[in-house]
Amino acid sequence: MDSGLVYFIQLVVSGLSAGTLYAVISVGYVIIYKATKILNFAHGEIMMIGAYLCMVLISEWHVNFLVAFGIVLGASALMGLFLERVIFRPMIGEPVFAAVMITMGLSILLKTMTGMVFGFENVVFPSPFPEEPFVIQKIVVSQADLCTVAVSLAVLISLMMFAKYSKLGIGMRAAAENQINAFLMGVNVKRVFALTWLIAAVTASIAGVLLANATVMNTNLSLVAVKAFPAIILGGMDSLGGALLGGIIIGVVENLVGGYLEVYLGGIKAISVYILLFIVLLIRPYGFFGTEEIEKV
Numbered sequence: 001m002d003s004g005l006v007y008f009i010q011l012v013v014s015g016l017s018a019g020t021l022y023a024v025i026s027v028g029y030v031i032i033y034k035a036t037k038i039l040n041f042a043h044g045e046i047m048m049i050g051a052y053l054c055m056v057l058i059s060e061w062h063v064n065f066l067v068a069f070g071i072v073l074g075a076s077a078l079m080g081l082f083l084e085r086v087i088f089r090p091m092i093g094e095p096v097f098a099a100v101m102i103t104m105g106l107s108i109l110l111k112t113m114t115g116m117v118f119g120f121e122n123v124v125f126p127s128p129f130p131e132e133p134f135v136i137q138k139i140v141v142s143q144a145d146l147c148t149v150a151v152s153l154a155v156l157i158s159l160m161m162f163a164k165y166s167k168l169g170i171g172m173r174a175a176a177e178n179q180i181n182a183f184l185m186g187v188n189v190k191r192v193f194a195l196t197w198l199i200a201a202v203t204a205s206i207a208g209v210l211l212a213n214a215t216v217m218n219t220n221l222s223l224v225a226v227k228a229f230p231a232i233i234l235g236g237m238d239s240l241g242g243a244l245l246g247g248i249i250i251g252v253v254e255n256l257v258g259g260y261l262e263v264y265l266g267g268i269k270a271i272s273v274y275i276l277l278f279i280v281l282l283i284r285p286y287g288f289f290g291t292e293e294i295e296k297v
Contacts, residue, residue, distance in 0.1 A: 006138045011259040012252055017145035017214075019251020020152035024207040025228035026235070026243035027159060028200040034176040034238045035196040037096050038088070041103040043204055044225025045110035050076050050205025051125065051212040051221060052118045058126045065128040072205050080201030084194045092193075107222075115219045125212035144213045155206055159199070160240050168195060176238065230277045235287050242289035250276070 025047065032040045050072050057068035087106070091099045129144040163169040174182040175192040183189050204225075211224055231250045235242025250273045258269035280287070 007259070008256075009139050011255045013139060013141055014145065015252035015255030016248060017148050017251070018255065019248035020149050020156070020244075021207060021210055021214075021247070022228040022231045022251050023244045023247025024152045024155055024203055024210070025225050026231040026247050027156060027240060028203045028207075029229070029232050030238060030240055030243045031159075031172075031196055031203075032200050033232075035172055035192060036088075036099070038099045038103065040200065041100065042106040042110055043200065044222030045107050045114065046076070046079065046201050047204040047208035047211070047225055048219065048222040049079070049110065049114055049208070051208035051217060052114060054205075054209045055123065055125050055212065055217065056118070058128075065126075069209060072209065073202050076201040076205035077198045080198040081194055083201070084197035088197065089190065089193065092190075111219055111222060120219055122216045122218050125217050127213045129213065148210045148214070151206065151210060155203060156240070156244050159203070160244075163240060168192075172196060227273070230273045233287055234277055234280055236289035237287065239287070239289035242287055245288055 025043070028043050028046075029040060032038055032043075053075060054065075054068050054072045057063040057071060058065060061068075063071070083106075087102060088099060091102065127144060129142070129147060131142075133140045133142045134146065135141075163173060171182070171187045172192050172195065174185065174187050175189050179189050182192075208221065211221065215221070228247065228250075231246035232243055233246070234249060235244070235246030253276055254269055254273055257272040261268045261272075
């Protein structure tokens with residue numbers, strides 16, 4: 001196989017791994033926004049806490065990775081329920097802007113507390129994956145990347161099936177369309193909100209643990225969620241399928257630009273997704289799958 005083609009495919013494969021991870025992060029934003037119209041700016045910190053908790057369970061308590069992962073998901077579910085019940089349920093009926101500001105304050109609080117408890121220095125996550133990669137036709141694929149893609153796709157497909165076919169999922173979609181009508185049709189809107197925050201927190205922790213396997217950990221791990229934010233806008237703020245497509249596009253484009261142009265234009269990789277986002281929104285202001293809002297005057 002030609003070396004140039006091998007290099008291109010290598011960049012695309014690595015981009016797919018990053019893209020599916022961005023998609024899982026994005027799903028947490030989308031689920032909460034779809035149901036409550038709130039942008040949760042503390043999503044990255046919830047993701048970071050899940051990664052740190054998993055690291056402590058493995059490194060200091062010597063818990064098996066899969067067991068630790070299960071404990072983290074359970075703890076994240078409880079965290080999501082706690083945040084919804086104590087902080088955000090009292091905000092029902094209040095201006096959305098006030099709730100968004102609360103998530104920004106919560107972001108700062110959680111990040112500071114995580115640093116105080118776990119430290120601010122760089123640490124290495126005890127990855128359970130062997131370092132030896134798979135090599136297929138000169139294309140190198142790490143086992144961690146392969147697992148990231150598999151788990152991410154499984155999570156995303158499961159959520160889309162849940163939202164489309166399950167009774168609770170249909171209730172979530174009804175509440176997202178119109179909370180008052182959903183309530184009148186017998187949907188327990190408060191229960192839907194609680195489930196929404198639970199799912200968002202669990203997906204955040206899944207993304208955090210997968211991300212920790214691929215990078216050095218510190219409290220800035222939460223900033224990766226900001227990089228995933230363009231994926232939501234690109235795919236459509238209220239679309240799970242759009243989050244998947246947006247995440248993959250951004251991961252692949254970012255990797256290709258970094259591989260081919262970074263040597264000539266330093267820093268172009270960091271802004272490439274925003275340039276892409278600008279171009280797409282000029283053509284499709286609501287993203288690929290976003291719901292177009294038409295106001296009659």
